[in-house]
Amino acid sequence: MKKMNWFWAFFALCFTLVNVSMTAHADDQTPADQFRVGMEAGYAPFNWTQTTDAHGAVPISGEKGSAYAGGYDVQIAKKIADGLGKELVIVKTQWDGLAPALQSGTIDAVIAGMSPTAERREQIDFTDPYYESNLVVVVQKDGKFANAKSLADLTGAKITAQLNTFHYTVIDQIPEVQKEQAMKDFSSMRVALASGIIDGYVSERPEGVTATGANPDLKMIEFAEGQGFETNPEDVQVAVGMRKGDPDVQKVNEILATIPQSERTKLMDAAIEEQPADTSGDSANQGLLADFKKIIDDYGSLFLRGAGLTLFIAIVSTVVGLLIGLLVGVFRTLPAAENPVSRFFQKLINALLTIYIEVFRGTPMMVQAMVIFYGTALAFGVSMNRTIAALLIVSINTGAYMSEIVRGGIFAVDDGQFEAAQAIGMTHWQTMFKVVLPQVMRNILPATGNEIIINIKDTAVLSVISVADLFFQGTSAAGTNYQYFQTFAIIGAIYLVLTISATQILRFVERKMDGPSSYVKLEDINPE
Numbered sequence: 001m002k003k004m005n006w007f008w009a010f011f012a013l014c015f016t017l018v019n020v021s022m023t024a025h026a027d028d029q030t031p032a033d034q035f036r037v038g039m040e041a042g043y044a045p046f047n048w049t050q051t052t053d054a055h056g057a058v059p060i061s062g063e064k065g066s067a068y069a070g071g072y073d074v075q076i077a078k079k080i081a082d083g084l085g086k087e088l089v090i091v092k093t094q095w096d097g098l099a100p101a102l103q104s105g106t107i108d109a110v111i112a113g114m115s116p117t118a119e120r121r122e123q124i125d126f127t128d129p130y131y132e133s134n135l136v137v138v139v140q141k142d143g144k145f146a147n148a149k150s151l152a153d154l155t156g157a158k159i160t161a162q163l164n165t166f167h168y169t170v171i172d173q174i175p176e177v178q179k180e181q182a183m184k185d186f187s188s189m190r191v192a193l194a195s196g197i198i199d200g201y202v203s204e205r206p207e208g209v210t211a212t213g214a215n216p217d218l219k220m221i222e223f224a225e226g227q228g229f230e231t232n233p234e235d236v237q238v239a240v241g242m243r244k245g246d247p248d249v250q251k252v253n254e255i256l257a258t259i260p261q262s263e264r265t266k267l268m269d270a271a272i273e274e275q276p277a278d279t280s281g282d283s284a285n286q287g288l289l290a291d292f293k294k295i296i297d298d299y300g301s302l303f304l305r306g307a308g309l310t311l312f313i314a315i316v317s318t319v320v321g322l323l324i325g326l327l328v329g330v331f332r333t334l335p336a337a338e339n340p341v342s343r344f345f346q347k348l349i350n351a352l353l354t355i356y357i358e359v360f361r362g363t364p365m366m367v368q369a370m371v372i373f374y375g376t377a378l379a380f381g382v383s384m385n386r387t388i389a390a391l392l393i394v395s396i397n398t399g400a401y402m403s404e405i406v407r408g409g410i411f412a413v414d415d416g417q418f419e420a421a422q423a424i425g426m427t428h429w430q431t432m433f434k435v436v437l438p439q440v441m442r443n444i445l446p447a448t449g450n451e452i453i454i455n456i457k458d459t460a461v462l463s464v465i466s467v468a469d470l471f472f473q474g475t476s477a478a479g480t481n482y483q484y485f486q487t488f489a490i491i492g493a494i495y496l497v498l499t500i501s502a503t504q505i506l507r508f509v510e511r512k513m514d515g516p517s518s519y520v521k522l523e524d525i526n527p528e
Contacts, residue, residue, distance in 0.1 A: 042476060
């Protein structure tokens, strides 16, 4: 046991590094005096993430003052919250998680540049519009479609748009268009466009202004009347999304009516001017290292918090998953009970455990996260803490894999050891815990280490429920500074450090458990 003290010390260190992360999103429940608004915080100039409270930015829930949300949507949200007499709380949420978060009660409203389309109205209610824009296409400035003036000029182009938006549906209006797979966010589309994977993407004018202002190699195509996309008025409007039947919809409409069009225009102009700018051009003469240094200076604290939470979730979930795997694995190796009633319940539990294992090994963790986090809120009205939800999701997923690893480790132990234990009167549980499991633990250690490494990387899928892990923080930074290669190179390096460190620590544990490669007889040390 003394040989394992260092491991628990390391575990305690990890816990200390992320103790603040455990309290992240602790305020996921909605107090009556709060107005909780969901947004991507990555769709400038409507909303974005920054590291200071400049220009009236609002702290992002669960980020402990290290990240703030700014932009046009934030300013509108502040006015609505003031009108309702409530405190504004910004809940950073992935685009495809906004509607589930609203329906489950995790947030009170969606203010994220969302258009009140007919399809969305079937799921949620919308207020009167608070902004109206035009559709544009963003292309490469020196590309073959840079001089397009109409949809006909984009014939044959490879065009995409954001997933689950009406932008994607209007692409079909372009003659002979090569409609590419929809992408989850604008960051992905900008990278695809810059790399030549696509020829352009459909967006709204404010986002197009942002993209071309941040990257001089891009160009925004605006269409004259009759030359562009045919849309319904509601398609180019932006409104506040709220739960079906929410009585505050009318109150919000009354508040919006007090904001004149001139003030809305002024707020949008200010958002376009204040949005975080791409600094790659400023540092181009200094070199790539200068880009890395600035990103680390600006977002290093976010990356460390994300890495800490990633490491914490991976370690705790692997330990809990191992315990689940041990219990399930041992139970599934029990000999059939002689009592008929006991044998019935044993078979029933075995069947349930088999279903558990197959379900969690046979479905993606991202799907499990969506079902568990949003499903429990929709079905039972329980709004889970995001960090606790992440631990639960990864733990039970890991437990399903570890149970089969443990079962295989048990079967790998020679049958003679079971027979010998029975011969001296040991029960099945005594045989397991005193004879078999000590050997199993050593045999499955490499597989357990592999699970830790997998979990370190797989926490990235938890961004779908807005867990602020390393990948989530990297996405936020890249969506703000537009330096995708540099940002994700840093994120990749951090992941590599975490996984290599975990590998080396586990190999050290293996050597300690194996003991010395050769032994010296006691009489050789002390002949007397």
